[in-house]
Amino acid sequence: MNARKLLRSFGYATEGIVAALKEQNLRFHVLAALVVFIASMLTKVSIMEWCIIVLVVFGMFTVEMINSAIERVVDLASPEHHELAKAAKDIAAGAVLVFSIASVIIGVLIFLPKWL
Numbered sequence: 001m002n003a004r005k006l007l008r009s010f011g012y013a014t015e016g017i018v019a020a021l022k023e024q025n026l027r028f029h030v031l032a033a034l035v036v037f038i039a040s041m042l043t044k045v046s047i048m049e050w051c052i053i054v055l056v057v058f059g060m061f062t063v064e065m066i067n068s069a070i071e072r073v074v075d076l077a078s079p080e081h082h083e084l085a086k087a088a089k090d091i092a093a094g095a096v097l098v099f100s101i102a103s104v105i106i107g108v109l110i111f112l113p114k115w116l
Ligand SMILES: Nc1ncnc2c1ncn2[C@@H]1O[C@H](COP(=O)(O)OP(=O)(O)OP(=O)(O)O)[C@@H](O)[C@H]1O
Pocket: 071, 074, 075, 078, 079, 080, 081, 082, 083, 085, 086, 087, 089, 090
């Protein structure tokens, strides 16, 4: 892949992030991420804990963006009701829920002992 093509792909990916940020769900995650980062600074978490927090926060964005992409493809491919369309959307939404549960557990494990 040459440099110009790589730069163009980077541009498309940036357009994708901008498009995703127009969604309310993503905006909520941006706000939640800010709260988590401020809490992490105030709580003085270790470098290892910072790594986990950054991974979880950006992982949450990633999963949510993949969910949005799947929703759009499903709407495009199957505007009418279809069981496979429902399964695809519900599984993608389920993946977001699974990651959210993991994030809450990690948050509790890191912050609760320090706050108590
Ligand atoms: N084409 C479809 N065929 C069958 N079920 C669908 C279809 N589109 C959506 N659904 C189902 O209807 C329910 C609501 O879906 P809907 O798309 O309105 O909300 P969503 O998936 O949360 O997306 P959005 O964030 O755009 O509201 C979900 O269970 C989804 O799986």
